[in-house]
Every structure is written in C-alpha cells, then in structure tokens.
Amino acid sequence: MREMVIIIIGAVLINNIILSQFLGVCPFLGVSKKLSSAVGMGVAVTFVLTLASLITWLVQTFILELLEIEYLQTIAFILVIASLVQFVEMVMRKKTPDLYEALGVYLPLITTNCAVLGVAIINIQKSYGFGETLANSLGNALGFTLALVLFAGIRERLDFADVPQSLKGMPIALITAALMSIAFLGFTGLL
C-alpha cells in the first residue's frame, strides 16, 4: 500500500506528466482558456488514461510478451487507445448524455493525446505489476488534471492582468507554463 502511495505522489508532483515530462502539452495549451473546460478535459483524460493503461498492460503481458513480439508495442497500444476512446464515447453518449455533452469535443481529442500513450509505455518500461500500473496511471492522470486546472486558473486571471501588448495571448501563456514547470521542479527530492 505504501508503495502505491509513493508512486501516486511521485507521478502527481515530482514527475508531473506535463510539467516535468512534457507530454500532453497540446491540450495543456489548447484547453486551458476556461476553468470549466479544463476540468472537463481533466476528468475525461483521467478516465481514459487509467483505463487505457490497464488494458495496454494486459495486452503487453498476455499477448505481446507471450508471443515475443514486443516490437509491435506502439502500434498495438495505439490500436487499443483509439478503440477504447471510441467505445467510451459511444457508451457515454447513450448512458450519460449529460457527461457526453459536457466533455464534448475533448473525448475524441484524447485519442491523439501523447500523454495517454506515454504513460502506457512508461508503465511497461518500469516493469510495473498490475497494481502499480493502476497507481501510476491514476497518479499521472491526476497530475495532468492538476496542472491543467492550475494553468487554466492562472490564465483566467491573466485575462484581467495588465500584460504588455506584445506578450498578450500565447506568449504570456508559454511563459506562465515555463514558470509553472520551474515551480514544480521544487518537488524534486520530496520522496
């Protein structure tokens, strides 16, 4: 259990998927203009990332490693993630239309989110077991949500800040992201 907590804290704060590993930066910049949509995207990614990591772990262990075709990892994982996102979208649309409406366009966007593929591959690289995979995926997903929501909050405030003309919009967002990344460096050595 202690092991799990350490993995989760490490994934959320120390090796934050966006701010330390620089994966999934596209939605980080694209979906962070409004706090509400950032939360929606965070929830969607958390859901898909955790589920996808578990299934890819199963695929890796019981298909790829068993048949000794690990070199097909990338394509097999992409196959899993793309189908999973499609499947989740269909189920959601039928069963929980409200959530589907809320997540809207973000769900299909996750298919091409490299954070999902990245975490799935990291899990294998670190030769985690099933339980550790669950912990690491959940931690990374929560870290993604945390960074996204924090960033969206800052950007909403930036709208009212007196930003120099030449830095308005994307430039100040990139500077903010860099500063956040530096701030998260402070967590190194926490564990």
Place this chain on the structure above:
Amino acid sequence: MIYAVLSLAILGGLFGLVLGIANKKFAVEVDPRVEAILEVLPGANCGSCGFPGCSGYAEAVVAGTAPLNACTPGKDEVRQTIAKIMGREAGEAKERKVAQLLCKGGSDRAALLYEYEGIRDCHTAATMFQGPKACSYGCLGLGSCVEACPFGGIQMGEDQLPVVNYELCSGCGACVDNCPQHVLKLVEASQLVHVRCRNKEKGKEAKKACTVACIKCKLCERNCPEGAISVVADAEGSIAVIDYAKCTNCGICVEKCPTKVIEKMLPLSTLLEQNKDITSGQKPTSCQNCGLCQ
C-alpha cells in the same frame, strides 16, 4: 512474423467487432429533422446565429431553444424552409445587418509611421505600434477581414481599404471579430449615415495622422436636429458617435463635417441594383465615376 501479423489482425478484428456491436447497441436516435435542417443551411459555420456552427443551430432549432430566423446568411428562403420542416410559422425576418468600415484613411490619405514589410496580416502588424500608419486607430489594410469572411464578401480596394460587397455580406460578424483595430462594425442595413473614423486623439494630432480624420469640432453635434450624433469622450480621448436608434438619415451632419469623415451611402437596394447593372456591363444611372468597379 506470422504471430505478429496474426495477433495484430485478431486484435484489430476484435476491437472492430466490439465497436460494431457497441455502435448497434448504444445507437442514439437522431431526430431526422436535424439532418433536414442541416441540409438547407448555408453550411458556412459562420456563427452569426450564436450557436457553434450550422449543426449546433440545427440541433437547437429542433430542441426548440433557437428562433427560426437566426440564420442571417440563409435569408428568407432558408427561414421558410426551416419553418416548413418544423411545422411552425416562419415569423418575421431579423433586420439585416451589414459590416461597415469605420475608417477612410486609405494609403493615399493616412500618414505613415514606418514602412511595414512583415507578414501580410493585420494582427501581426498591429503588434508593432498598432500598425505602420501614424493613426493608431485606423484600418491597417492588410486584409485579415478578407480572409475571415466565409462568404468572400470583402475585397481590398485600390487605396488598401476593404470594400464590403453588400450582396454577399450576411452580417455574420466574422470580419468584425477578426479585426485587430476594431474598424469594422455591424450596423442595420437601413442606417445610411456613418462616422468613418475612430481616431480619438485631439483634432490637431488626428489631422496630422490622416487627412480624413474626425477633428472633434462638434459641428455635427450642434447641427443634428435629432440629437443623434455627439462627440463622446472617454479615457482615451473623444470621437463623434452616431446613436443609430435616433438617426433619421437626414444627412445634415454629412454636409457640416469639415473633414468629410461622416458619409451618407446610397440605400442598400440602390447599391444592389447598381451591382446588377455593373455585372451586366451597363453604367449605373447614379455612377459617380469612383472607379471602384474597375
């Protein structure tokens, strides 16, 4: 090798099967009226109705949350067809709005601050001292509005100022949103008198920057019989502004304005009539030899 091919094929087939079954099992019935309405809409996704794209509007109409007359580009025809599909009364058409350019400072009239040789894009130019023109309020003339118009309704004139084609303009406001200088404005088509200047600097500076600038003399304000035009001051400065709700298109301010920034245009119907004449090769009756059509 054989394992690789087989396993991926099986994996892909399996996922495909699951998705296929899920598609059948979790199918959501879509109201056929949404499809029907989507078909008659112009499909420009201009957003003038206030919904995200044509499909968003079609869904909102079927859900009953959108008025039938919100699609301005569709004009009368689309409104009637949508009403037929929905089985409701079409209702009155919204008054048509068109984009008006609030600047007359073309390349021959506005003084330059510097030579701009960057990307041909207003937003980029606007980041450098609000563009190359000495007037920091004026049209930059690099044509971001031309690109923004989903209907191809704006063209660049000879003097590097955009010319709105009133036949094609649907009043969607895409150009207004895409103008970094805010020199385009949506105004009811029935309004004919416009102050074509946004310069809020003091008269002398404004005049130095552009020969057709509002110099805040207040002649228009004093002479307007309806009290519809006034020189409004704010933190930046002041500028003559027309209250379109009061303006009767009498044109007295147009005559009084010493720098001729206030303009009265011909009624839209006349302009469109002329347009027809030009395209059919005739010289319109009210031709003023402006040379724009050439």
